[in-house]
Amino acid sequence: MQAADGMLAEEGWEAFSTNRCTDLTGSLLHPRRWMAQNIYRFYRLSDGDNTGAGDDIIIVLGVVLDRDGAWVGFQEPWLTFGLYQYFPGHNPWKFRWEDWIDVPLENKVDPDGTFSTWDNPENDPEIDEGLLHQAYGAVPLVSIQDASDIKNTVVDPLIEIAQARIAGFKGS
Secondary structure (H helix, E strand, C coil), rough: EEEEEEEEHCCCCCCCCCCCCCCCCCCCHHHHHHCEEEEEEEEEHHHHHHHCCCHHHEEEEEEECCCCCCCCCCCCCCEEEEEEEEEECCCCCHHHHHHHHHHHCCCCCCCCCCCCCCCCCCCCCCCCHHHHEEEEEEEEEEHHHHHHHHHHHHHHHHHHHHHHHHHHHHHC
């Protein structure tokens, strides 16, 4: 995650919220949260790089370590990644961001690095709480051996998608 933080920062993206990256507790009432099940980070364009569309695009990186009752295709930890674009003026900050890293698992994607996409079917900001576009994928965590794997498999493709979405925003 630190390597991805640095790479995304070089491209003008910053982690937002806090440095917290997992949900843990010591509470007897929440034993499922005693051990990490996922790790997550969220990024937005830095204020200086904001292009108008930057407020509406979020990049997500996560590691799904374990999931109770998960799809049979999930047999080892996955690195999940994606981009979420909202209609201008919709607030993407009101969602449970940690849920976003589960989308590849929930949609039973093959963890081969290929991006699956969804576009708002009617271009209607009232559908799916203002989500306009999402692109997401996953790879087995063990397939990431060094920083170049993160750059080539995750960061560069995410930046390419983000740049295309921003260019489309400017052109509309």
